[in-house]
Amino acid sequence: MSVRLRFAPSPTGHLHVGGARTALYNYLYAKKMGGQFILRIEDTDVERSTEAALKMQIEDLVWLGLKWDEGVDPKTHESFGPHGPYRQSLRKSIYQEHAQKLLQQGKTYYDFRTDEELDAIKQQAEADGGFHRTARPEKIYSLEEAQAKLAKGEKAAVRFRVDDIRDYKLHDLVRGEVSFPSDMVGDFVILRSNGMPVYNFCCVVDDALMKITHVLRAEEHLSNTLRQQMLYEAFGYPTPHFGHLSLVLGEDRQKLSKRHGATSCHEYMERGYLPDALLNFIALLGWGTTDDKEIFSRQELIDAFSLDRLNPAGAVFDETKLKWMNSIHLRAMEHKELWKLIDPRLKAHGIECPQDAEWVDRALGLFKTSMETLEDAIPRFQPIDDRLFSIKDDAAEVFTWESTKKVLEAWKLGLESAPDYMTGEDFEKLQNGIKDSVGVKGKNLFMPIRVAVIGQPHGAELKILVPLLHKKSLLNRVDQCLKK
RNA sequence: GUCCCCUUCGUCUAGAGGCCUAGGACAACUCCCUUUCACGGAGUAGACACCGAUUCGAAUUCGGUAGGGGACGCCA
Numbered sequence: 397m398s399v400r401l402r403f404a405p406s407p408t409g410h411l412h413v414g415g416a417r418t419a420l421y422n423y424l425y426a427k428k429m430g431g432q433f434i435l436r437i438e439d440t441d442v443e444r445s446t447e448a449a450l451k452m453q454i455e456d457l458v459w460l461g462l463k464w465d466e467g468v469d470p471k472t473h474e475s476f477g478p479h480g481p482y483r484q485s486l487r488k489s490i491y492q493e494h495a496q497k498l499l500q501q502g503k504t505y506y507d508f509r510t511d512e513e514l515d516a517i518k519q520q521a522e523a524d525g526g527f528h529r530t531a532r533p534e535k536i537y538s539l540e541e542a543q544a545k546l547a548k549g550e551k552a553a554v555r556f557r558v559d560d561i562r563d564y565k566l567h568d569l570v571r572g573e574v575s576f577p578s579d580m581v582g583d584f585v586i587l588r589s590n591g592m593p594v595y596n597f598c599c600v601v602d603d604a605l606m607k608i609t610h611v612l613r614a615e616e617h618l619s620n621t622l623r624q625q626m627l628y629e630a631f632g633y634p635t636p637h638f639g640h641l642s643l644v645l646g647e648d649r650q651k652l653s654k655r656h657g658a659t660s661c662h663e664y665m666e667r668g669y670l671p672d673a674l675l676n677f678i679a680l681l682g683w684g685t686t687d688d689k690e691i692f693s694r695q696e697l698i699d700a701f702s703l704d705r706l707n708p709a710g711a712v713f714d715e716t717k718l719k720w721m722n723s724i725h726l727r728a729m730e731h732k733e734l735w736k737l738i739d740p741r742l743k744a745h746g747i748e749c750p751q752d753a754e755w756v757d758r759a760l761g762l763f764k765t766s767m768e769t770l771e772d773a774i775p776r777f778q779p780i781d782d783r784l785f786s787i788k789d790d791a792a793e794v795f796t797w798e799s800t801k802k803v804l805e806a807w808k809l810g811l812e813s814a815p816d817y818m819t820g821e822d823f824e825k826l827q828n829g830i831k832d833s834v835g836v837k838g839k840n841l842f843m844p845i846r847v848a849v850i851g852q853p854h855g856a857e858l859k860i861l862v863p864l865l866h867k868k869s870l871l872n873r874v875d876q877c878l879k880k
Numbered sequence: 881g882u883c884c885c886c887u888u889c890g891u892c893u894a895g896a897g898g899c900c901u902a903g904g905a906c907a908a909c910u911c912c913c914u915u916u917c918a919c920g921g922a923g924u925a926g927a928c929a930c931c932g933a934u935u936c937g938a939a940u941u942c943g944g945u946a947g948g949g950g951a952c953g954c955c956a
Contacts, residue, residue, distance in 0.1 A: 406956050441955055511954070518953085522881090529882080529952060553954050571885070580883050581952075588954040595956050619884060619951045642886075642949095649948065677892090680905095684893055688904045707893080710949065714891045717906040727919095766918040827915095842915075857917060 399431030399609045403457075403464075404599070406438040407449040410660035411456035413713060414614060414644040414652060417678040421612045421641065423462045424679070424701040431609070435467030436602060437483040440592050445485070456661045460671045461694065466606075479606040484598050491593040494601050494631065495554055495586060499539065503630050504586060506542035506552035507533055529582040554587035556597075556626065564625050569612070569639030570706045576622040584623050596623045604633035610703075612639045615710075616651075639703060642682050642710045652713055664718075668741070668770030670729075673722040681711040691724050723768040731760045738773045745774050747781050755864070762860045779850045779861060782869050787877060788852040794843050795880050799836045803844040806830040808874045816867050820859045827858075848874040 403419040405411065411419075426433035435457070439445035454470050466477025475481040498504045509517075517531065537545065546552060558578060566574045586597035593601075599620075603611060618640045628635045646656030658664060664674055676692050683706050692700065726734065735756050742749060749759070763776045778784060794800055810826040818826070827845065831837050843853040849870065850856050862870070 404956090408956085438956065444955070507954090514954080555954095568885095574884075576884070585954050590954080592954085594954065599956090614950095615885070616950055617956085620956090622884095640885085645949085647891090651949075680892065682892090686894065688894080690892090690905055709886050711893090712891060714906075717892065720906055763918095765920090824915095838915080846916095854916075860918090 397609070399426060399429045400434065400607055401426045401431065401610050401612065402434035402436050402467075402603070402606065402608055403462075404436040404438045404602075405453050406441060406445060407453050408441075408444045408446070409449050410452045410662040411460075412652075412659055413661060413664070413674075413678060414659075416456070416460060416661050416674070417644060417681060418612060418614055418641060419457060419462050420460070420675060420679060420697075421683070421701075421706070422610075423464075424698055425610060425612065425703060426465075427698045428701045432465040433462070434477065434606060434608070435464040435482065436606070437468055437485075438595065438598065439483055439485045440594065440598055442485070442592065452662065456665075459665055460661060460675060484593075484602065487598070487602070488591070488593070490605070491587070491598060491601055492591070495593065495597070498556070498586070498630055499554065501630070502539075502557075504554050504556050505536045505583075506546070507555045507583075507585070508537070508542075508545065508550060508552045509533055510551075530584075532583050551589040553585045553589045555583040556586050556623070556630070558583050558626065560626075564622050566621055566625065566638060568618075569610070569637055569703050570642070571640060571708050574618070576619070578622065578626070580619065581623055586627075596620055597627065600624050600627040600631070600633070603636055604628070604631065608636050610637045610639065612641060612703075612706075615640045615643050639706060641706065642708055644678075644681060645710045645712045647712060649710065649712060656713075658715075668772065669718065669722050670725045670737075670770070673718065673725040676725065677718045677721050681713065682707045682709075691721070719768045726767060726770070727764050731757045734760055734764070737770055738777075741770055741773060742777050745778070747774065747777055747784065749777055749780050750866075759864050762864065776856075779856055780864060782872060785873055785876070786851050787847065787880065790854075791847045791852050794847050794853050797840055797844070799834065799840050800844045801878070802834045803830060803836060803841060804848055804874055804877055806834050807845055807848055808871065808878065811867055811870050811874065814867055817865075818863055818867075820863055823859055823862045844877075848877045 401422040403415075403422050405415055405419075423433045425431075435454075437450060437453075439450070450468075450473065454468070454473070457464075458470050466479065467482045468475055473483075475483065475486070481487055495504070514530065521529075521531075542552065558581060561578050563575045563577055566576070568574050584596065585594055587593050602608075621638055621640070625635060644652045646652045648656075650656075652659055658667065661674065665671070672694060675694065675697070679692065679697050679701075680690065683701070685700055685705065689700075732753070738760075739749070739751075750756070759777070759780075763773065767773060767776065807826075807830060810829060814822060814826065827841070830845075831841055834841075839853075842858075846853055846855070846858060849858055849862060849865070851873075
């Protein structure tokens with residue numbers, strides 16, 4: 397039987413990098429084993445789940461390239477696959493049926509306490525010694541009594557009885573043998589008073605019905621597994637294999653959250669990171685191989701992935717290393733593909749560049765070694781656009797030097813007989829010629845030329861930049877300088 | 881408070897009793913290349929949380945301590 401894994405986000409915002417890593421591991425294992433990867437939407441919290449957020453989550457997964465075999469359609473959000481629907485909000489009747497089964501068996505009961513009452517109980521418990529577990533209500537109504545009350549319009553949640561006091565053992569894929577005492581949790585809610593089921597319940601019903609074989613999820617769910625095991629037993633469903641992944645942490649070793657800065661894949665996309673680099677990086681946050689290999693393509697990750705190398709300790713998300721990894725992936729890209737990502741970013745900054753393949757190829761060849769992210773292209777390419785050329789204030793000193801005018805004139809003269817595009821060597825030859833003919837060297841030589849190319853005395857390396865500028869463009873710029 | 885999990889260089893990690901005077905990568909630092917930067921190359925520095933036990937021998941096994949994290953919701 398082939399493996400079936402799922403990623404089950406709740407749509408409350410953009411995809412978090414921790415979530416992305418969970419999705420990735422599930423995806424990798426499914427692909428590695430030739431099984432299915434399923435996307436299920438956990439939108440039972442109607443307060444927080446939004447259509448807009450669902451769209452974001454899906455777009456982020458698509459950007460990462462984690463394609464799913466069953467789930468909701470990336471465009472229409474309609475379910476596809478044999479065990480649908482894949483949105484929990486559309487599976488209410490399925491949950492109702494399952495809840496009824498437990499109710500009939502007496503494994504659950506109706507709890508008529510209100511939020512206020514529960515809050516008061518919790519507050520009291522905290523005051524008494526910080527013990528938070530929700531206690532059983534003083535009176536539990538029989539099914540008939542409860543149904544009569546409900547018929548009168550009273551609201552009640554359905555709770556699962558935790559009566560069987562014993563140790564539950566879990567063979568965790570990441571942590572090995574873990575055991576929980578069942579009195580670690582109190583009677584827990586499976587159906588809210590508005591009829592909407594809650595996470596632990598849906599999760600069990602869906603994983604069982606969707607025939608999920610392995611569940612890789614964040615460590616924060618470890619204690620939920622106890623409740624879920626109780627439900628699996630109550631239904632008589634086989635339990636999947638669980639693996640609880642360590643958390644992704646911020647620099648202060650706390651769970652990565654907003655206050656640490658960028659936490660969503662979307663933000664990393666905006667900052668100019670490549671999906672392959674981000675994937676490669678998060679894959680190595682809590683998983684690794686025995687060899688020294690660190691740069692993985694998507695396919696290499698699939699081939700190399702294995703559950704027994706998942707690390708139980710939390711891992712700090714270090715953007716510096718991500719940056720380095722991004723630069724490696726960036727350089728490995730085909731120039732044509734890379735340009736498809738860079739050019740729109742330049743245009744967004746009002747930078748227009750030549751589009752012929754030969755020029756693009758040359759430009760990327762020269763610039764990409766100094767770029768870590770796609771955003772780094774902006775300062776690199778900015779000097780290319782003639783319309784953006786201007787003589788900056790910090791060039792003023794250069795124009796006070798006596799030799800500057802002579803250098804600029806010699807530069808112009810040299811340009812006139814130069815080819816449309818000079819090579820780096822052409823440029824050096826020309827520059828050396830000026831050094832000899834005008835008789836200046838050092839900054840008196842370099843700075844005026846740099847100003848005549850980029851409008852300021854410091855910045856781009858001319859040997860790289862000049863070959864990317866058309867002769868006409870260079871002449872235009874030096875003319876502007878000579879008018880000063 | 882209760883329960884659960886975790887603990888190797890600053891960070892990600894390799895390490896499954898002798899291969900470890902603990903390996904790699906990022907970052908840092910030094911030097912080389914380079915008439916700025918970057919890339920590249922060569923180096924330097926830097927860790928087994930602590931205490932006991934088992935063993936001829938422990939980063940690796942066991943126990944305890946400390947520290948960190950997570951959970952304790954009609955959130956997921």
